[in-house]
Amino acid sequence: MFGWINxxxxxxxxxxTEENGESEEITWSWGAGTDGLPLDLKDxxxxxxxxxxxxxxxxxxxxxxxxxxxxxxxxxLWSWGAGTDGQLGTGRIQDEHxxxxxxxxxxxxxxxxxxxxxxxxxxxxVLSWGRGNSGQLGHGEVVNNMLYPxxxxxxxxxxxxxxxxxxxxxxxxxDTGSLFTCGDGSFGQLGHGDHASHCSPVKVSxxxxxxxxxxxxxxxxxxxxxxxxxxxxxxxxxxxxxGQLGFxxxxxKSINLPKVVSGFEDVDIVGIAANGDHSAALSVDxxxxxxxxxxxxxxxxxxxxxxxxxxxxxxxxxxxNHALAMTGDGEAYMLGGNHLGVLKDLRNECSDSRxxxxxxxxxxxxxxxxxxxxxxxxxxLVTENGEIKTWGWGxxxxxxxxxxxxxxxxxxxxxxxxLNEAASTxxxxxxxxxxxxxKP
Amino acid sequence: xxxxxxxxEDMEWNEELQSYTYPCPCGDLFQITxxxxxxxxxxxxxxxxxxxxxxxYNMEDxxxxxxxxxxxxxxxxxxxxxxxxx
Numbered sequence: 001m002f003g004w005i006n007x008x009x010x011x012x013x014x015x016x017t018e019e020n021g022e023s024e025e026i027t028w029s030w031g032a033g034t035d036g037l038p039l040d041l042k043d044x045x046x047x048x049x050x051x052x053x054x055x056x057x058x059x060x061x062x063x064x065x066x067x068x069x070x071x072x073x074x075x076x077l078w079s080w081g082a083g084t085d086g087q088l089g090t091g092r093i094q095d096e097h098x099x100x101x102x103x104x105x106x107x108x109x110x111x112x113x114x115x116x117x118x119x120x121x122x123x124x125x126v127l128s129w130g131r132g133n134s135g136q137l138g139h140g141e142v143v144n145n146m147l148y149p150x151x152x153x154x155x156x157x158x159x160x161x162x163x164x165x166x167x168x169x170x171x172x173x174x175d176t177g178s179l180f181t182c183g184d185g186s187f188g189q190l191g192h193g194d195h196a197s198h199c200s201p202v203k204v205s206x207x208x209x210x211x212x213x214x215x216x217x218x219x220x221x222x223x224x225x226x227x228x229x230x231x232x233x234x235x236x237x238x239x240x241x242x243g244q245l246g247f248x249x250x251x252x253k254s255i256n257l258p259k260v261v262s263g264f265e266d267v268d269i270v271g272i273a274a275n276g277d278h279s280a281a282l283s284v285d286x287x288x289x290x291x292x293x294x295x296x297x298x299x300x301x302x303x304x305x306x307x308x309x310x311x312x313x314x315x316x317x318x319x320x321n322h323a324l325a326m327t328g329d330g331e332a333y334m335l336g337g338n339h340l341g342v343l344k345d346l347r348n349e350c351s352d353s354r355x356x357x358x359x360x361x362x363x364x365x366x367x368x369x370x371x372x373x374x375x376x377x378x379x380x381l382v383t384e385n386g387e388i389k390t391w392g393w394g395x396x397x398x399x400x401x402x403x404x405x406x407x408x409x410x411x412x413x414x415x416x417x418x419l420n421e422a423a424s425t426x427x428x429x430x431x432x433x434x435x436x437x438x439k440p
Numbered sequence: 441x442x443x444x445x446x447x448x449e450d451m452e453w454n455e456e457l458q459s460y461t462y463p464c465p466c467g468d469l470f471q472i473t474x475x476x477x478x479x480x481x482x483x484x485x486x487x488x489x490x491x492x493x494x495x496x497y498n499m500e501d502x503x504x505x506x507x508x509x510x511x512x513x514x515x516x517x518x519x520x521x522x523x524x525x526x
Contacts, residue, residue, distance in 0.1 A: 082467045084488060115467040131467075167463050186452070219463055241450065320465050376465030395489050396466055432466040 074440060076422070077102045078415055081375075081398030081433030085115035086147040087130030088433060093145065097397030097404065099415050099436065104149055110437060112430030113165030113217065118172075119149060124159030126152040126172060130430075134168040135199030136183030142199050154200045155180065165430070166217025166274070171224075172201050177211030179204040179224060187220040188256025189238030195256060206235075206258045218274035218292075219320075221245060224258060225272045225281075233269050234261040234281055242277035243302035244292030251302070263289070263304040276320030276376065279304075286312025288325055288335075295336025295357055296321060307335070309358060319374040319392075320431075324361070324381070330368025332361040332381055363409035364389075375429035379410075380436075382427055386419035387412045388436055396432045442483070446470075448497035451484070460484070464491055477502040
């Protein structure tokens with residue numbers, strides 16, 4: 001086993017050359033991932049990297065050893081749900097109805113999009129995999145599917161602190177506040193002033209004199225949060241047809257250069273979110289603002305609307321027809337119903353006030369939650385007593401319950417691992433798939 | 441039940457699939473061909489799941505596209521005339 005570690009670590013450069021010489025990029029994707037990870041090198045004393053014969057995959061008519069990394073007390077990563085673009089990182093092109101533990105390099109956070117995943121390491125390096133047909137993986141070429149994590153090498157000279165994955169585009173923020181985007185640009189969602197797509201991350205020149213803190217990529221639009229810029233802190237660009245850009249009461253088809261979102265002149269925004277045609281922002285005092293496509297039973301909102309609630313939210317995530325919000329007290333609320341039965345259809349009980357649309361997530365019996373995530377039509381949360389619960393649409397196994405059924409309220413997912421052993425558990429959702437990441 | 445109503449102008453022409461497409465929440469694409477649209481079909485389906493959307497469009501826009509104006513004129517003589525008169 002340890003012979004493997006040494007060989008992998010010492011000969012990584014040599015392997016890279018050899019593999020590049022005799023096979024397709026897919027063969028090398030694993031090596032490229034580990035190669036760009038100084039953190040893993042540091043951790044290698046605790047790591048056992050083994051070639052597991054049960055994890056052999058075939059690509060380009062060549063059988064590859066799938067290197068599994070087992071750590072005595074390391075990060076653990078699971079995925080489940082839609083997987084036909086390789087987005088689950090299992091090395092397979094198929095859906096998984098139950099969580100599968102992955103053997104990916106150590107990551108600090110993930111961003112999941114339509115069918116691709118971007119992983120950020122604590123060393124500020126970026127890996128991506130899944131669908132790449134619009135250049136959203138940032139590997140410098142258009143690939144249909146990337147089955148294994150591959151380093152985004154053009155960002156190697158930057159320390160990346162934040163990433164976001166949209167339907168088919170991606171955003172990256174560096175520690176120096178630079179924003180890079182790549183992928184589909186046909187709606188102007190890359191913010192470069194045109195409608196071109198890019199397969200390598202390109203710096204967004206509009207923000208060269210600003211410090212970007214966060215980027216949020218939706219289906220066809222993007223939001224940007226600036227640091228230390230109270231008067232004009234949130235920007236939007238891309239498709240605006242449902243009001244998701246939030247800068248004008250008029251219907252804006254699309255814009256390809258960032259423009260300031262209205263209504264935050266006197267508000268300190270600390271977080272942004274985008275998914276589908278929805279946009280959201282959280283203020284430092286816990287107010288939730290939403291704009292864009294109206295949640296079930298409500299009109300589209302072309303300007304940010306503050307949710308009329310006394311609750312103080314600490315995190316909010318968006319689906320394509322619903323939102324989840326978490327309070328500082330560990331309570332979970334849901335905005336909007338769901339097309340597919342997350343909560344009962346709310347159309348018949350709408351009143352004029354938006355808080356009527358806000359419901360406490362059912363079935364938690366006072367158990368506090370520690371994290372939330374939303375796919376297009378499913379929801380995931382982590383409870384304080386170490387459980388991951390899912391509900392919503394389940395046709396692709398994105399609920400991880402072993403079947404393709406839908407669930408009306410949260411149901412516990414079995415990972416075969418006691419989450420109480422982990423210091424932290426985070427969950428992430430792409431459109432039809434889910435990831436869970438635990439830290440020791 | 442239709443997942444959503446989508447205007448044809450919000451769908452994207454996909455050369456590879458020879459279809460108009462729109463993102464499906466499963467990660468795949470809702471698809472409908474020009475031939476389907478000419479036939480008046482308004483359901484775009486996702487090949488990977490059970491969901492479908494209703495496409496909002498004018499059938500006439502597609503009838504005219506392949507046979508040029510001949511078909512269009514043949515179908516809407518009164519409209520054409522009205523335009524000329526006005």
